[in-house]
Amino acid sequence: MKIFLYFLVATLLLTACGNRQSKDSERKEITGAGATFPMPYYNIIFKDFGEKSGNKVTYGGIGSGGGIRSLMDKTVDFGASDAYLSDEELTAAPAKIVHIPTCMGAVVLAYNLPGVTDLKLTGSVISGIYLGTITKWNDAAIKALNPDLALPDKSVTPVYRSDGSGTTFVFSDYMTKVSPEWAEKMGTGKALKWPVGIAAKGNPGVAGIVQQTEGSVGYVGSEYGFALSIPVARLQNASGNFVDPNTESISAAANIELPADMRTMVTNSPEAGAYPISCFTWILVYQNQAYGKRTEDDSKALISLLDYVLSPEAQRVAANVHYSPLPEVALKNARVLVESIKYQK
């Protein structure tokens, strides 16, 4: 009996610590973690990459914050984030980090008004809705933008995210740029203090409430809005045009002069055909790959993965799964950044 117990304990201990070390030299395992927003896209292209190169990529959608933490702790080969690191965060990092943009997305305003399609909104009207100064759908400000629509005398229910989220960050970044009132009262951040409305967790939560509640309007990630094909508002961009969010108009937002390190928000883009609440999503890696137990082969595998992400083939996939490909200017900068990754002891 005693021997049996000892045996049991020994087996448990063995299973707990074994396993991990069985790596053969050709097949590399690349691990990454972070943003949930580009996850469906990453899952597809990482799988394609795995089939082509023989390397295996595992990606954990644990949120941008978690991805950055994991990269800082060096427990992953790359982190993924919807928000770029601030200068302070970069200096606090253990080594130099580069941001490689991988694809584009947007934040769309989904609404539920029976009989109403093709709603047009501007930044100041959205600000009024979320700050509680516009409470009815037939408010003069909404009517002025949509003279042809029969807007009902119904309360507006704004819906926002209850969890901290990159979607909120991008949305509030745009709102801060276009509405002085918003900039003063709300500001930019992953989580804000909202005066009116109801909150739900995640894009599915917000989209679910909008789909089920007449008179509601909510901001959701474009990939979600497109996949569910719920009605989304046309927004007025910096050039004064009302633009529908779609693959072309979102990509167009980055068709502008971009900084070399690609840490930039392309919201409220000056491009004429741009959808104003568009954004990049990034993969974050250390510029010098010679850290920890990493070999030169590990570094090469990671670079070939990044090359694949920027290839026309992977970028085409982006459009198929409701994301937007990077425009040529952004791709050019991104390639330079990938080339800057080195392995130096």
Place this chain on the structure above:
Amino acid sequence: MKDKIFKSLLFFAAALILILTAGIVYSLVIRSTDAFARFGFWQFVTSPEWDPRPESEHYGALSFIVGTLMTSVLALFFCIPFSFPVALFTGEYFKGKKVASLVGSVVNLLAGIPSIVYGLWGFYTLRPIIISLGLNEQGFGVLTASLVLAIMIIPYASSLTSEFLSMVPNDLKEGAYSLGATRLEVISRVSFPAAASGILASYILALGRALGETMAVTMLIGNTNNIPSSLIDTGNTMASVIANQFGEASGLKLSSLIAIGLLLFLITAVINSIAKLAMKRIKS
């Protein structure tokens, strides 16, 4: 030998539970100290402000404490008219009969339904009813959440209550019957007083269950960080604010969320010990 092993296994299992609980309390306390040190314990408990913006960061738990107590107490209130009759049916009128065990197990089945299913039911079925009754525009709020919570805690309240009712000695009841008491009189004058503290305890335990419920409440309460001004207003509970915001929280916000977890732990512990005390009274 075998006896010794068995004894040490039992000892080990019991000690493990104690260590686990102590570990949970320890990590809650350690990781919430930041928030308490920054805002002060009372300040944190009594401030309704929840502002995650870095430039004006301030966290207080009052709106969530109020939201939690409002939904739970209201749910308890709503569940009494359903759970008590069920308990009388299974523990008194049809005690030991087949039909009683059938009703009992059907009610207990309610306890086995995952809370997300209750949440979905509330979202797709109850919420449109609330809207069509004109109670509020979007159907979310304390009332909606409490109604669903009430259904969720019925099995906890009714099965224990029925247990305590059936524990009332038959001699007592027969004595009352022999004096010419009607069934209603027996229940209200004999069974109920004899089982009162046990019944109280079972409702307190049901309340404890309602306090910690997360998923269904999160889907229905509206998740707004304010003290609900009325039953149809939206709000937030302690459990649901943690579930909502834990994922992306860091620094002071994370510490504040853990502090809310600690407070919830304390509230539940107090309520459970009240129930224990009440149960002790029935035994003596």
